[in-house]
Amino acid sequence: MEDIGLTEQQKEAIEYIDSPLLIVAGPGTGKTRVLTEKVIYLVKQGYNPNKIIVSTFTIKAADELRNRLRKDLGDSVENMQISTIHSFCQKMLQSFPEYHNFGNIFEVMDDLDQFLYVNRNYMWNFGLKEYVTEISVNELINFYNRCTENDVDPKKLVDHFKKNKGSDFEIAIAKSYEIYLANLLDPNNTRLDFSLLEREFYHLLQRNNEVLELVRQMYDYILIDEYQDTNPIQDAIFELITAPKYKITVVGDEDQSIYGFRGASVENFRTFLDRYPNAKKIELEENFRSCKEIVQTYDEFMKPHRTFEKEIFTSNPEYSKPVILYSDSRKSEGKEIVRFVEYLVQKCNARYQDIAILFKSVKFHSSEIIDELEYKKIPYTTKGEGSLFEQEEIKNLLVLMIYINSHYPNEKQKQWLFDHNILESEFLDLHEDTIEKLKNVADIYNLLESYDYATLKKLNVEQNDAQKLMGLKDLMTLQKRNSVSQLKLFYKILDATQYNYRLFKRYLEKKDADADIKIRNLAIFSKIIHKVENNTNSNHFKSFIDQLCYIPENKIEDAACIQDVDAVNLMTIHQAKGLEFPIVILAGVTHKRYNTNNQNDEFIVEIPKKLMMNKSNFNRSEEIRRVFYVGMSRPQKVLAISTIDGKYFKPSQFIDEIGLNNFIEADNFSQIISDNDHYIPNVEKSNLSFSSISTYISCPFRFFCRDYLGFQTPPGYFQAYGVIVHNCLKKIHVMMKEGKEIDITDVVKIVDMYCKDDESREEWRNELITDLYNYYEKACGFIYDVLDVEVPFSYINKNISINGQADLVIKNTNEEIELIDYKSRYAEYLSKMNVDTQLRIYNLALANRYNEPIKKISAYTFKDNRRIFFDNSNVELEKTKSLIKSIIQNVENKEFERNWEGPICKTKAGLCEFYQLCNMMEGDTKNGR
Ligand SMILES: Nc1ncnc2c1ncn2[C@@H]1O[C@H](COP(=O)(O)OP(=O)(O)OP(=O)(O)O)[C@@H](O)[C@H]1O
Structure with a gap:
């Protein structure tokens, strides 16, 4: 290990592996660095990278860690278990499919899926109809997750309330959890929520010693980051796995535990030393981030409230005492903060991007500051404002969906969506004359019924406007006759109104930032439409819009904001966790928001x-102190705290606790931000899947829309079938790998495991049983040994990594290593699928995995049982390398040509979703096709 720049404490934390280790680390003391170096150290000590688990708090943190480790450890990190605990549990459940009810293929419900599921069921199916007015679905979900994460037995919960004279409400809520759990645990269900993944894996380990022993053998060392924010069941899982070797290091900071409201238990951290044999504690106390005054301020602030004594210090020089900003109302706070921002930029050499303004809630607390930033034309980006549903392009799109689906809006929808006249919107972009003429005839809740071709003709409406208006009306007529999915309709509306065309033109030709944001918002919305439709299981627009109306903003992606510009950052303190900025302004530090009264x-x-597993009380007031502490410890140079002392707001007690003499007034701040201290934006490695590369080869413009901008396209008919075939094959191959003989009853079982719903049973089951059995018999003829099933890989090139999973690697009967990709179709379709490139990429990525070279690459077409070989000579592999290089370069240079000959452009199944858009854009230059 390179020890340049590591402190003695850091070195000790990295090299200590003799017994369980608790690293107690203050803010900015280099936790991430220690964690990374420790993994490298373990590998250098001879630990097998595939037998190390690194558990992180977020997927983003896992990706970042993997990228850092790649630099030192190369390919060997690809199969290292670096992930969130959920993903780890998911993988484990999939690895032991025969020991639980879910098999190895089940879906994981994310937060939005879970919300949609509970929202659809809680009234009628979970028995809570009576209590609708008292229940927020968000709180109900919080309760369910808390129960699951504490392994609460639902029956005992119901009994408890019954025996102890609980209210009807308490009993009903407890019963609703019982039903929720029973529904998800039903063997016919294929979806699990995040908490249930953990609970199921925990139960599996508890009830099955064989599995526990196998998992223990699979891993030699466990590292857990952000340990202070783990929940009780996560902790119990690791405690089970790590015994009896106890090769474990946990890293955390109890002062920064801020997810108790979501079920995290800081007790895990506080009791670690008592629970693990011979556990050792190492403290990281030297802060490298902030100037002396800031470190002293937050250390003094937290000192009296710590369980583990520590003293954070820094060798960084003095710079400035924290700045206090006083105002007397929210409006004047907006002005005061923005005045300080301007001062920093104009007089102190700061850049906008050096500054982060942090809030408890951006959604509820930032509007005055945003108004002022806009008034002063200061660029800013927000995270966590989450107001996608308030964006005009989204509201207008929904209004048009309401018309086309002949839905009459209820009061809530009227208030939300009909607060403006769509005739005047940019979405329709009608002539002033047309708007005037239509205003007199139009029923705003029922626009499309208010006119027909004759009316438009009589009113002498301009031709392009008439075309758009009739286009929408035709969609309504079609929808009445033969309703299509809302996602398909989404694209048809964009085509009929030519809105996408106008936005893309502005964006591509004029680099218009507003058009860029609107396009990205539409893309985000397309994903939400897809999710809601998937979860609603109904073609009725009413169910769709009802569900959509209730989605809370914290369950969806934020609205898009400007990119790649020097802009002030607005975000919540929770989102700023783990980040650092030269200048941090904590906004709205009032008594109402930051106090310790609420116990x-x-x-x-x-x-x-x-x-419950966690017997300790969750103390909200302690947590709010920690949230404030996390905020205070983000800046490198300048910490400013803004408060309000006026009629409605008083300063937070925290300001008194820090002591006014420890602040300076904004007017007395006179430091300069040196050129070396500016914020350096993190260049994120882009991840591309193989399917996106394939899309690029088929049509770069489709790639641009789908993979670059993120538009969701409706799944094709073959996709569902393909997934079932792949799952069945995977199961067959796993059994072959385990050396099991397979007979027809096994095949029936496997098919039934994956053809679960009525539709797929009726359509595919019988044929699949025959095909799969035929396949197995054939496979026995060419497979000598199964080496890997669904092996994950990454092929890295500069800033982009291509991720994928290869279906199967075998030793064939000629004793050569062969890589096979399965296609659920006939061989004649292969030419359209870029399968040769796909296999060569797999070949490149997996080249060093086996002791021998990969001799053959082949595609197997399941429909006609053909195994087709492709050339994987060095010459071809080199050509593929160059192809990838040029694709990556084109993506970086944003070169997205249209390919009118592409396989998806125009097929029997229909046109590509972006065909009309391309046609219109091309029409500008070629005058139509
Ligand atoms: N030994 C060291 N010498 C100099 N700088 C260091 C050292 N170790 C870490 N740093 C730097 O200190 C800063 C903080 O490190 P890091 O982000 O890992 O802290 P952290 O402990 O995760 O902080 P927090 O918990 O507040 O998010 C980084 O800029 C990092 O590069």
Whole structure:
């Protein structure tokens, strides 16, 4: 290990592996660096990278860590288990399919899926109809997750309330959890929520010693980051796996535990030393991030409230005491903060991007500051404002969907969506004359019924406008006759109104930032439409819009904001966790938002401690202190705290606790931000999947829309079938790898496992049983040994990594290593699928995985049982390398040509979703096709 720049404490934390280790690390003391170096150290000590688990708090943190480790460890990190705990549990459940009800293929519900599921069921199916007015679905979900993460037995919960004279409400909520859990645990269900993944894996380990032993053998060392924010069941899982070797290091900071409201338990951290044999504690106390005054301020602030004594210090020089900004109202706070921002930029050499303004809630607390930033034309980006549903392009799109689906809006929808006249919108872009003429005849809730071709003709409406208006009306007529999915309709609306065309033109030709944002918002919205439709299981627009109306903003992606510009950053303190900025302004530090008066848990129903794994109380006031502490410890140079002392707001007690003499007024701040201290934006490595590369080869413009901008396209008919075939094959191959003989009853079982719904049973089951059995018999003829099934890989090139999974690697009967990709179709389709490039990329990525070279690459077409070989000579592999290089370069240079001959452009199944858009754009230059 290179020890340049590591402190003694850091070195010790990296090299200590003799017993369980708790690294207690203050803010900015280099936790991430220590974690990375420790993994490298372990590998250098001879630990097998595939037998190390690194558990991170977010997927982003896992990706970042993997990227850092690649630099030192190269390919060997590809199969290292670096992930969130959820993903780890998912992988483990999939690895032991025969020991639980879900097999190895099940879907994981993300937060939005879970919301949609509960929202659709809680009233009628979970028995909570009576309590609709008292329940927020968000709180209900919080309660369910808390129960699951504490392994609460639902029956005991219901009994508890019954025996202890619980209210009807308490009993009903407890019963609803019982139903929720029973539904998800039903063997016919194929979806699990995040918490349930953990609970199921925990139960599996508890009830099955064989699995526990196998998992223990699979891993030699466990590292857990952000340990202070783990929940009880996560901790219990690792405690089970790590015994009896106890090769474990956990890293965390109890002062930065801020997810208790979501079920994290800081107790895991506080009791680690008591629970693990001979556990050692190492403290990281030297802060490398902030100037002396800032470190002293937050250390003094937290000192009296710590369980583990520590003293954070820094060798960084003095720079400035924290700045205090006073105002007397929210409006004047907006002005005061923006005045300080301007001062920093104009007089102190700061750049906008050096500055982060942090809030408890961006959505509720930032509007005055945003108004002022806009008034002063200061660029800013927001995270966590989450107002996608308030963007005009989204609202207008929904209004048009309402018309086309002949839906009459309810009061809530009227208030939300009909607060403006769509006739005047940019979405329709009608002539002033047309708007005037239509205003007199149009029913705003029922626009498309208010006119027909004759009306438009009589009113003498301009031709292009008439075309758009009739286009929409035709969609309504078609929808009445033969309703299509809302996602398909989404594209048809964009085509009929030519809105996408106008936005893309502005964006591509004029680099218009507003058009860029609107396009990206539409792309985000297309994904939400897809999710809601998937979860609604109904073609009725009413169910669709009802569900959509209730989605809380924290369950969806934020609206898009400007990119690649020097802009002030606005975000919540939770989002800023783990980040650092030269200048941080904590906004709205008032008593109402930051106080320690609120001592209690506030959950929809109190869960009795005796039924929970975590017996300690969650203390909200302690947590709000920690949130404030996390905010204070983000800046490198300048910490400013803004508060309000006026009629409605008083300063937070935290300001008193820090002591006014420890601040300076904004007017007395006179430091200069040196050129070396500016914020350096993180260049993120882009990840491309193989399917996106394939899309690029087929048509770069489709890649641009789908993979670069993120537009969701409706899944094709063959996709569902392909997924089932792949799952069945995977199962067959795993069994072959385990050396099991397979007979027809096994095949029937496998097919039934994956053809679960009525539709796929009716359509595919019988044929699939025959095809799969035939395949198995054939496969026995060419497979000598199965080496890997669905092996994940990454092929890295500069800033882009291509990720994928190869279906199968075998030793064939000629004893050569062969890589096979399965296609669920006939061989004649292969020419359209770039399968040769695909296999060569796999070949490049997996070249060093085996002791021998990969001799053959082949595609197997399942429909006609053909195995087709491709050339993987060095010459061809080199050509593929150059092809990837040029694709990556083109993506970086944003070169996205249209390919009118592409395989998806115009097929029997229909046109590409972006065909009309291309046609219109091309029409500008070629005058139509
Ligand atoms: N030994 C060292 N010498 C100099 N700088 C260091 C050293 N170790 C870490 N750093 C730097 O200190 C800063 C903070 O490190 P890091 O982000 O890993 O801290 P952290 O402990 O994760 O902080 P937090 O918990 O506040 O998010 C980084 O800029 C990092 O490069």
